[in-house]
Amino acid sequence: GIVHMTTPTILVIDDSATIRKMVDSHLSQEGYRVVMASTGDEGVKLARETSPNLILLDHQLPGTTGIEVCRRILSYEECRAIPFLVSSTLRKQAYVEYMDVPNVVDSLPKPYKPDLLKMAVANALETGALILSSQLNGTAVPETVEAVEQAAFSGDLQFLSLREVIDFLTNGQKDGMLEVESDRNRVCFFIKEGRIQGVVSASFDAALISAELPEALRELAPLLQFTMATGNSTQAAGLTELLDKNMLDVRTLRKLLRHQAAVLTRWCFLNPQKAFSFLPQRKQPDLMTKVPVDYSLVGLLVEGCVGSKATATNGEKNWTRRNLRGQNMDRTGLSPKQIQLLSILDATPRGTSELADKLGLELGETRRILEGLLLAEWVDSVRVSVEQADARMLVAFEPDTASAAVVRGLIVESDGMLTGHVVRDELSFQLLLKRKSPQIAMIALRGDDELNVPPRVDITSLKESGIDILLIRPAGSSVPIASSLAGLPFIERPYTEVDLRRSKIFSPPPNPVDGSFVAAVDDVESAGDHEVISIETGVA
Structure with missing residues (x-):
């Protein structure tokens, strides 16, 4: 038949209601079944009835001591294999009294710290399994294990x-x-x-x-x-x-x-x-x-990073491969794509975006693979700052033909300070954001009731990634901008290369220029049926 795998039962014997409640709360969250007793007599009774996997025993109890309760419990045949975890504010002095009781596997100082409590209970349950095994087999208890x-x-x-x-x-x-x-x-x-x-x-x-x-x-x-x-x-x-x-x-x-x-x-x-x-x-x-x-170690680290739901490190980095001292790539557990990534890398620094393009992988997955290889010390990385980079990458979603030409002109005339792509459809823009690692994103706004970015664009992720965002507002539109975009700079069509350069996103001038088309959405307030957008004119 099916083997039943039961949840460990912890018996807590402590006269403090506060401590019992705290222990019950933390250990129950860990999936343990917690049984509680406020007196020594009640603890002895529950130990016989519940056959706990571990007893958390307070040293100082009303009318008795922990050592007396411990010996009473162990005097019963059905309780002789139960491990004990002794708690006391005295710690060392109290623990000395239990040195000749092999079932007492550890002590826990008061007041309890939740993390220490959980770790001590988990470790005591493991040691308790050794005690159970040794007593059933008639062999020595953990002192012998420690000696070996x-x-x-x-x-x-x-x-x-x-x-x-x-x-x-x-x-x-x-x-x-x-x-x-x-x-x-x-x-x-x-x-x-x-x-x-x-x-x-x-x-x-x-x-x-x-x-x-x-x-x-x-x-x-x-x-x-x-x-x-x-x-x-x-x-x-x-x-x-x-x-x-x-x-x-x-x-x-x-x-x-x-x-x-x-x-x-x-x-x-x-x-x-x-x-x-x-x-x-x-x-x-x-x-x-x-x-x-x-x-292998590297295989586990890469798998741990690729499978993690934590956000991959943002920002462009350059990567080089370390001397691997002859490791056998066939035994690493790395996938063919991951091995291919390593084969591309050498002493010449290569950017994350370049590697993602060559492998046909999404940028996030490429970052995660590289993070795993970095933890294993198989690769080295250097973050690329704006000052170090030859060019900043711009990706733009601009459906308006004339305005798209202006953005392309800005890139061409930037003397190598900008590189990038301008697209007129939402899907291409979404793919650019996934496959590239832009520092700047220009996004055209649309909407009848409110102006917003395309549904495919996750504006929250873009903001969290540190990308500079410039919104593009339709010419002469009185439709309010969505509140989720508050604080982001925008420019209104029609605009020129000069207007774009005035934005601090591209090249901040030493002093603001009055009358610039660039503004920032500072706040959005509802005033009845009227949407009031407070903007700061000048350079955003």
Whole structure:
């Protein structure tokens, strides 16, 4: 039959209603089932009734102490495999009393910090699985595990980059687990024969990984709470059993695990990491052995960036390729287009737009691929400032034939300071915005009730990308400009090259020129049926 994978139950024993409410709120958001007790007696009763996966125990309780409650609970046969997380304002002094109780796997200082609470609970659940396994098998509890699993080497990531550490392990064909620690999370990379087999983190918010899932994998999102453990949890064992019974598709699950690995790897490279430890004796989880990701670091970083819903870095950059020290391109996991991009790059700086054009890719996708390669340190980038650039790119949507000729004339007469394209239809303009990386966009306004940009144009994205926008208003129109365009400069037909040059978007003069046709929409107010547009005359 189907293996039931239950949500972990956390029993909270604390006399403070405020703390119980806070813990319940934060842990419930993480998907745990939270059971609460305000006294030691109630805690003992609930421990026997609910068989929790972990007990969060306050050291100072009314009429008793945490250690007394702990020993009472462990005296019952059905409770002997439950791990404890002890909390106290005394921390070290209190924790000493529990040193001879192997089920107490960690302590948590008060007052609680939400991130530390979540991380401590996640880590304690993992250690608790080891306790359960050791007690069922009659072997020693985690002290023995610690003795066996001495790190082969460890260090501070302020002095070594994570890329250097992973390259050392993969190029040296090392086998084991690389543990990477930050202030909030502990992420584990399982490595075998020079390849990353999987990346997990019990403390990481699975919702962040779920949010990045492609549509084809959305239905597998609930499995993430079971695939993130570093050990062989009951839930992960359930997944393995489903695979053995052909009730879960291996290829689909591998895609999920690779997505998980890509998101976690990208997160590690984008956020400060404090320290690392490499444990060569640590076996990878059974699920990972059965369904290995078997990927390269660069492949995971590029996949993590390409699949991310975060906005790609805006602005034109020049890119060069680094010396790759003989990596085998066939084993990277990169797509043919991504490998082609690398083959185009050399020591000569090339712009993002140029690369996108050569590959036939959208500009955003090209940026994301390059960001992944940059994180892997396979490429270098230099942002191109206006001062450094030979020319600024202008794209214009101008249906009026005479006005379009004026814009083209401006480009021709700019002495190489401008380059670009002028189109008269909306679709061509939309494609230009996707395929090019303009610094300036001129957009003709249309509309009967209000003047607005074409429906295909996402004005919000253009503003956020830092592109200079100049709106074009029809000649003699009394129709108001849409409120969403407030603050953007506009010019009214008919206009000349001189009028365009007076705009600060092209070449700001030292002093404003009175009587310019260029204006800025400062505010739009409704006054009954009358639309009042306040404009600032002169150079916008």
